[in-house]
Amino acid sequence: MSAAGPEPRAVSLFGDREVALVDLLDRLLAGGVVLTGDITISLAGVDLVRVSLRALIVSITPVERPEPTVVTSRVDRPALGPGAHDDPDGGPAR
């Protein structure tokens, strides 16, 4: 390593200490003898990248927020001009 200090690195969600978990999950999700259990469940198709992105989203969502307020309402814009015609339904042009 150079003495210039740490190089910029992509951040793994698993963190440096937890990287072994990635290697473990790699093996556990792709290996081991598959027996049909009584309780039919499968983790075979789990996509670790998805899992990691999901965990990232959870980790950056502020906890104090009561619920994710999804704003779906229209932004009220002033009419664009004298010619702008007001569609009362806001729907697509007929």
Place this chain on the structure above:
Amino acid sequence: MTAGSPPTGTATASYAYGVTRGLDPAALGTVPGIGGARVRVVPAATDDGGGLQVLVGDVDPGEFSEHAVAEHREDLAWLGAIARAHHEVVATAGALGPVVPLALATVYLDDDRAAAAVAGRAATFAAVLDRVTGRSEWGVKAFARPRASPPAGTPASSGRDYLRARRSALRAGETAADDAARAGEQLHADLAGRAVAARRHRPQDAALSGRDETMVLNGAYLVADGDDGALRAALEAWSGDERISAELTGPWVPYSFTDPEPGDGSP
């Protein structure tokens, strides 16, 4: 919540971790399973009396219902806790003798059902146990080395110069990526030649590896105990390679080598 949830009459279900042969239950000690549950060594009765055993522990059937797992399967905290406990059990058994890990989350109604499932595949388990006895799995991950970027040179004086420089930089990048990929193939062939069996896992995405460099090899190698020195020596010989850098993990219990057929190094 769910109207059709199973009756709560059964207090526990049996999670099966792995299959062993001739393991002394006392030697396994008190390794905790999932949720801290005690792990039992249950004999799997077979016609030939091959001495197969299955390692089982109690789990809450509610946590492992189809519905619950569908909800949890992408939850890293849940998945990580299950994986670590599963690993702890099979690795402890693997330190005492051969073990064949089962896939994550193999769950039965009770111990007898788990033992019967193993007995039903006795020949397969016996063959895999034979194959992994006295051997361990090692992992090797190789990454493309970052290339020193070409000198910036004089600023492009025209759009055409700019495009030409850009194209040549792109071409150099592609060549470097090809070189690294080829080196990964060569490294794998080299290591596979020193192993009993070899297998390639899918290279990890940067989001998982935590590295900017592209992973070009995510290999697993089944090596006789005591022969890992040869594997290390081979890796050492690659340490000066300017295309890739490699790192070793292990020894692992043979997660990647649970097929009864001997591997030939192909993916």
